[in-house]
Amino acid sequence: MPKIEKKVKAKKVEAKKVVKVVKEKSAKEKESQPTDRSKKTYNLLRGMHDILPKDEKYWKPMYQSASDLASHFQFGRIETPILEETGLFVRSLGKGTDVVDKEMYAFEDKDGTKVCMRPELTAAAVRAYIMHGMFNMPQPVKMWYWGPMFRHDRPQAGRYRQFHQVGFETFGHADPSADAELILVAFDFYKDLGLPVEIHINSLGTPAERANYKVELVNYYRSKRSYLCEECRNRLVKNPMRLLDCKEERCQSVKEEAPQIINWLGTESKNHFMKVLEYLDELAIPYQLDSTLVRGLNYYTHTVFEVYASETEVGSQNALGGGGRYDLLVEEMGGRPTPAVGMALGLERSVLALKQYNEKNNREIKKVPNEAFVAQLGDEARRITLKIIDELRFGGVKIAYNLCKTSLKTQLELADNLKVPFAVIIGQKEVQDGTAIIRDMESGIQEIVDQKKLIPVLKRKLGKFDDKR
RNA sequence: GUGGCUAUAGUUUAGUGGUAAAACUGCGGUUUGUGGUACCGCUAUCGAGAGUUCGAUUCUCUCUAGCCACCCCA
Numbered sequence: 004m005p006k007i008e009k010k011v012k013a014k015k016v017e018a019k020k021v022v023k024v025v026k027e028k029s030a031k032e033k034e035s036q037p038t039d040r041s042k043k044t045y046n047l048l049r050g051m052h053d054i055l056p057k058d059e060k061y062w063k064p065m066y067q068s069a070s071d072l073a074s075h076f077q078f079g080r081i082e083t084p085i086l087e088e089t090g091l092f093v094r095s096l097g098k099g100t101d102v103v104d105k106e107m108y109a110f111e112d113k114d115g116t117k118v119c120m121r122p123e124l125t126a127a128a129v130r131a132y133i134m135h136g137m138f139n140m141p142q143p144v145k146m147w148y149w150g151p152m153f154r155h156d157r158p159q160a161g162r163y164r165q166f167h168q169v170g171f172e173t174f175g176h177a178d179p180s181a182d183a184e185l186i187l188v189a190f191d192f193y194k195d196l197g198l199p200v201e202i203h204i205n206s207l208g209t210p211a212e213r214a215n216y217k218v219e220l221v222n223y224y225r226s227k228r229s230y231l232c233e234e235c236r237n238r239l240v241k242n243p244m245r246l247l248d249c250k251e252e253r254c255q256s257v258k259e260e261a262p263q264i265i266n267w268l269g270t271e272s273k274n275h276f277m278k279v280l281e282y283l284d285e286l287a288i289p290y291q292l293d294s295t296l297v298r299g300l301n302y303y304t305h306t307v308f309e310v311y312a313s314e315t316e317v318g319s320q321n322a323l324g325g326g327g328r329y330d331l332l333v334e335e336m337g338g339r340p341t342p343a344v345g346m347a348l349g350l351e352r353s354v355l356a357l358k359q360y361n362e363k364n365n366r367e368i369k370k371v372p373n374e375a376f377v378a379q380l381g382d383e384a385r386r387i388t389l390k391i392i393d394e395l396r397f398g399g400v401k402i403a404y405n406l407c408k409t410s411l412k413t414q415l416e417l418a419d420n421l422k423v424p425f426a427v428i429i430g431q432k433e434v435q436d437g438t439a440i441i442r443d444m445e446s447g448i449q450e451i452v453d454q455k456k457l458i459p460v461l462k463r464k465l466g467k468f469d470d471k472r
Numbered sequence: 473g474u475g476g477c478u479a480u481a482g483u484u485u486a487g488u489g490g491u492a493a494a495a496c497u498g499c500g501g502u503u504u505g506u507g508g509u510a511c512c513g514c515u516a517u518c519g520a521g522a523g524u525u526c527g528a529u530u531c532u533c534u535c536u537a538g539c540c541a542c543c544c545c546a
Binding site: 046047049100101102105106123152154156157158159160161162163166167168234245248250298300309322323324325347348349350351352353378380381409410411412413414415416417418419420426428430431432440442444447449 | 473505506508519537538539541542545
């Protein structure tokens with residue numbers, strides 16, 4: 004018995020060797036034959052993602068809602084280039100912010116110009132406002148945008164290197180009503196999508212007020228230095244406002260008693276903030292005062308806010324969007340002093356939150372149902388079918404079809420899967436007679452109609468009126 | 473940018489030191505003009521590269537990517 008085993012083993016080994024030799028050969032052949040590169044598949048760059056047709060049901064309503072809101076609240080669409088001069092963002096967002104220091108897709112183009120793929124759009128909107136002399140237009144000037152932004156951050160769920168934002172900016176409107184208007188637009192956007200959200204809001208006052216507060220904050224934290232976590236000791240020097248964001252348990256008690264910026268605002272700033280809140284009360288928008296809300300871009304003054312999904316958590320990336328007032332930025336960028344407010348919403352995160360919310364609540368986004376399936380048999384029929392499909396579009400009947408399939412059986416199966424109420428069948432015979440069969444998918448009753456009468460008959464069966472009447 | 477976890481068909485998941493199994497999906501078929509079934513077939517260089525080994529998808533290392541936390545933000 005052992006002999007046999009040995010033999011078998013030996014044979015196996017031999018066989019393996021042969022295989023190996025063959026493999027090696029083919030490997031060498033591969034190297035010498037570059038034709039093999041046709042087999043190479045490509046992957047996405049890190050942090051990049053495709054938005055696939057299956058998610059169209061999320062993206063389309065978002066765009067719909069955004070553009071409806073824009074036209075109702077009188078925002079005009081602006082589209083700016085993805086590539087801008089690097090300096091534009093460095094100057095507007097501010098050195099020392101993570102976005103500028105670490106996350107920009109910045110490089111030199113062929114003639115040595117320092118360019119950068121936009122990490123956000125407010126700066127570009129400000130640039131456009133100044134460049135095109137929009138301060139000579141009737142104020143306020145209200146603009147909205149929709150498109151990809153780029154930040155070279157470490158990817159995570161809900162955090163991509165190319166992501167999409169929809170945003171709204173109002174220039175030349177200093178009144179708190181402008182702040183409230185933008186928060187309302189953000190709120191309505193999610194209302195349209197059916198996602199409950201709440202607003203976190205705070206005021207940063209003027210730079211002077213903030214500076215005073217910072218001094219106070221640092222003084223306070225210095226006195227408690229020994230209780231702080233390591234991270235916070237760093238923040239104390241680098242970015243004191245972030246101290247209030249610490250999640251470390253040992254810092255919580257220190258945080259609770261920390262001075263709040265609201266108390267350091269002047270009466271004017273305070274009034275502005277109070278009025279914004281009054282608007283929100285009036286609009287019945289749920290909000291939370293959040294004295295720790297700071298936001299990472301340097302240009303903000305007065306009102307800042309963020310939007311959170313109320314009942315879902317998108318990992319730690321749960322801020323769906325945010326914005327605030329930036330009264331000094333236009334002047335800083337070389338324009339006339341112009342008050343302004345802006346807001347941007349993250350679309351990938353919104354989709355993520357919406358998916359989670361719908362799953363949790365057994366909700367589904369329904370597509371517009373198809374009203375008929377057009378099935379064809381044979382070349383002749385297929386040719387006519389494409390024409391009929393086109394006519395049905397003008398007739399306003401939502402149809403499904405598959406010219407790829409030849410058997411009627413398969414096509415009816417598809418129609419069945421789509422739960423279409425009617426099938427229109429066109430075969431060789433119907434082509435000759437100039438007719439078509441309408442099949443009621445539920446009862447199986449079929450009716451032969453003239454091709455010319457197809458649209459009105461179908462519409463009547465669907466309970467629609469014919470436009471031509 | 474820092475730390476941790478993970479990586480098998482289009483998707484979700486089995487599994488083993490001797491080149492892999494299932495479900496769903498997709499495509500094709502069960503005689504060519506009629507559907508919800510049923511049955512059959514096809515579809516994986518087991519993330520990439522290197523090492524250990526007679527032999528690795530399985531062990532080790534590196535890389536890459538995804539996820540989680542931090543950081544930051546959308």
